[in-house]
Amino acid sequence: MLFTELNLSAPILKAVSEEGYTTPTPVQAQAIPFILDGRDMLAGAQTGTGKTAGFTLPMLEILSRNHHTKGPRHVRVLILTPTRELAAQVGESVKTYGKYLPFKSTVIFGGVGIQPQITTLRNGVDILIATPGRLLDHVSQGTVDLRHVEMLILDEADRMLDMGFVKDIRRVIAILPQKRQNLLFSATYSDEIKKLCESILRNPAVVEVARRNTSSELVTQRVILVDCARKSALFGHLVKENKWEQVLVFTRTKHQANKLSEYLQKIGIASAAIHGNKSQAARTKALSDFKEGKVKILVATDIAARGLDIDQLPHVVNLELPNIAEDYVHRIGRTGRAGNEGEAISLVCVDEYDYLKGIEKLINRKLDRDIVAGFEPDPDIPAMPIVQGRGGGGGRGNSQRPQGAKPQGAKPQGSRREPQKRDGSSHRSEGRSNDSRRGR
CATH class of the missing domain: 3.40.50.300 (P-loop containing nucleotide triphosphate hydrolases)
Known part of the structure; x- marks a missing residue:
């Protein structure tokens, strides 16, 4: 299959071609037709499978098909990501593949000044890429209008849940229009992901390009x-x-x-x-x-x-x-x-x-x-527990065990760390102290 067979318009195909791509990856080949049909979708895809273009290309195509030239710009697509870096990279993909289209996009995340973001949002954007905490900062200040969102994309949803964003995600969803298309991308699956899918996806198409919770065979x-x-x-x-x-x-x-x-x-x-x-x-x-x-x-x-x-x-x-x-x-x-x-x-x-x-x-x-010669492990050193939390040491690390320490088992694999937010926003979830949210 070629990109030219995926019912994408000429401006998008031109941008794709200029990036040197002719053949879609498996996740793109499977996901793009479902998205263009207006289906909600759950996609299981690891990083590096081309998933960002897998939702960016059909999203741009849908906006193009329903483009309104008159009136002010409204946020029509909302893309949520767990981290600043991912938000920035998704933003770059939107600009790259949409460079021959008339849409405006912007990226908002914490850790930087909020005023330039407010100015950009007031001028109007079609596509908003955001981390949850900073988005809710704008919502609380009344500087973003989400009443016209037609498509919600949750990228790396599993990581957002791991980082403690589930309440924030649900708060965002609660203020979006009920009639919208929802796309959820996750590299791994958990009971929390299943609950989230059940609450927001309507009869979703399911795309999975790698076995669940498996590492790349390459x-x-x-x-x-x-x-x-x-x-x-x-x-x-x-x-x-x-x-x-x-x-x-x-x-x-x-x-x-x-x-x-x-x-x-x-x-x-x-x-x-x-x-x-x-x-x-x-x-x-x-x-x-x-x-x-x-x-x-x-x-x-x-x-x-x-x-x-x-x-x-x-x-x-x-x-x-x-x-x-x-x-x-x-x-x-x-x-x-x-x-x-x-x-x-x-x-x-x-x-x-x-x-x-x-x-x-x-x-x-x-x-x-x-085992590397010269670095053979000492068989007489017993295991020590790996301490999780805010101390920053994470166990022994590269420091030597105190003499005479008694062996203890490591922390059980099934335990979960305290959810933490890492987008640098000022927003805080209810019921957590700041100390419990410090970490890596």
Whole structure:
């Protein structure tokens, strides 16, 4: 199948062609016809499958077919995303594919001044891409009008629920027109996602281009066993030994992200860290430098890295395993994208064995274990619990265990972290203290 067979108009096809695309990805080929037919849709697609264009192209086509040249502009399409980075990237896709169309779009998220956003909204936009918290800031101030929304798109809905946005999403839905088209995209499935789907989707078409909760088959996955205290040194060794030029590294905490980046700089490896404590300008610059090759290593927490769009990223490394197995799938989904092969390596210490078992159960496969000469793990070191929360340490990390400490089991895999918002908005959900919302 070609894009020319998907009933898209000439201006959209021209923009697609100029990006070098002729053949749609599986999610695009399946989703676009359903969306053009006006169906609600639930799409199960991992990052890197082309899902953004999968909803952007038909959304633009529908707007074109029903374009009104007279009267003021109203928000006709609302796209909600969990993070600033993803919102910005969706906004870029809308501009890229809609450059020959007369529609105006804008992106609003927290962490930046609200006044320029208010000015843009007052001038009128057709397409609004937003993070939930900042959108509700505008709603509370009366600076956005959502009474004319014809299409609601929830991108990476699973991550929004993980981050504690479910109440915000329901508040937004409550003020939208009841007659609208709803599209929900999620890389993983949970009971919360099913409940959300049941409450907003009407007789939805279901598109699924990968097995549920599975990792990409284009990604080579392996585990390297190592002591916790030697992870940074091992990672630096791997970068130099293998002459890696572009690696995205995940840590559980902001503290550990900073610590690893500083260590790499000391041993002569250009790196940058992105996480919730970094300003939006710093995060944008770090990502830009990484894409341009000015830094080899980008160290990120799960929240900050969600939605990063990096073409042909060859390596993803988990310096620390996530405490929620589904996050592993999201992490390694940064590589092996759009038909390209990739490699995902996890540096695992004894503290994380329970997490590793949970990941293997989720992806239904046992990962190969390797040991690097000179970095063999000490079999006499017992497991210590990995402390989650606001301390920033996340357990031992790269610090050595105190002598004489008694072994304890790791935190159970099934436990969930306290939901947290990470779009930088001032909006707060009811009933949560600020302290409980600090984290990675």
